[in-house]
Amino acid sequence: xxxxxxxxxxxxxxxxxxxxxxxxxxxxxxxxxxxxxxxxxxxxxxxxxxxxxxxxxxxxxxxxxxxxxxxxxxxxxxxxxxxxxxxxxxxxxxxxxxxxxxxxxxxxxxxxxxxxxxxxxxxxxxxxxxxxxxxxxxxxxxxxxxxxxxxxxxxxxxxxxxxxxxxxxxxxxxxxxxxxxxxxxxxxxxxxxxxxxxxxxxxxxxxxxxxxxxxxxxxxxxxxxxxxxxxxxxxxxxxxxxxxxxxxxxxx
Numbered sequence: 561x562x563x564x565x566x567x568x569x570x571x572x573x574x575x576x577x578x579x580x581x582x583x584x585x586x587x588x589x590x591x592x593x594x595x596x597x598x599x600x601x602x603x604x605x606x607x608x609x610x611x612x613x614x615x616x617x618x619x620x621x622x623x624x625x626x627x628x629x630x631x632x633x634x635x636x637x638x639x640x641x642x643x644x645x646x647x648x649x650x651x652x653x654x655x656x657x658x659x660x661x662x663x664x665x666x667x668x669x670x671x672x673x674x675x676x677x678x679x680x681x682x683x684x685x686x687x688x689x690x691x692x693x694x695x696x697x698x699x700x701x702x703x704x705x706x707x708x709x710x711x712x713x714x715x716x717x718x719x720x721x722x723x724x725x726x727x728x729x730x731x732x733x734x735x736x737x738x739x740x741x742x743x744x745x746x747x748x749x750x751x752x753x754x755x756x757x758x759x760x761x762x763x764x765x766x767x768x769x770x771x772x773x774x775x776x777x778x779x780x781x782x783x784x785x786x787x788x789x790x791x792x793x794x795x796x797x798x799x800x801x802x803x804x805x806x807x808x809x810x811x812x
Contacts, residue, residue: 566738570607571690574600578627579683586676589669591641594634601631606734613705614695623689626682633672639769640665646770646783699739703747706732710749710805717798726761729754750807757797764790 581597584590605624612620644661647654709728716725733754736744744751767790771783797804 567607567693567695570738571604574603575683575687575690578604578630582630582679582683586673589673591638594637594641598631598634598638601627601634602730603734605631606731609731610702610705610735611693611695614697614701623686626686630679630682633675637665637668637672640668642766643770646766699743702735702738706735706747706749710802714798714801717794717801720795720798722761722794723765726758726765729758729761733758748807750805753804753807760790760797761794764794 577600578597581593581600585593585597604627608620608624611618640661644658644665647658647661709732713725713728716722716728732749733751736751739747764787767783767787771780771787
């Protein structure tokens, strides 16, 4: 497997996406752009974590630091957006709380927009640093990394640490494009199952955040009921995770 061109292309593709969505957000303040900006940074972070696994003595965390700051501040905006969407979808609206949340969101967006030059500078610095990476690895090295990550995911699920489990699942989903379609099939990991599971955990986590931020008792009750239902489903899935994730057919 010609690994160097693959991970170079991976980095370039997702850095380009970060830049594009950052520019669009400055123009439109769109929720989808801040979301996609973060998704692409997460994909880059997943690759950096794999590099750390290959070279534990190299300080890759320092390399990632510039765009981590961008990711963190964009995350504040995204969390407020999700909570607002959640409040607006509830049968009993709390307009007073919604107005406070909207004001908080606007303040967070304005703070983010003021740092445009800083974000551009951070992205350029990260691109320069990553252009110097020179690593070679075989397909079986990445396969072993996936298998090890899945075992760690299983441990997290069994402990009820669903958010941490989701982060590990997403590493695999983000990096699977380093494999060809044929290689993805050969390693017999059910990627479709993983994607469905991470989405369910994501819904659970969004509800958890909304529950913590909720000020209205009736809203709290509705959210808590949904949380309990999802937790039961996730606990049931955790008991059969390894059987479900390793298959003989492995859909891509």
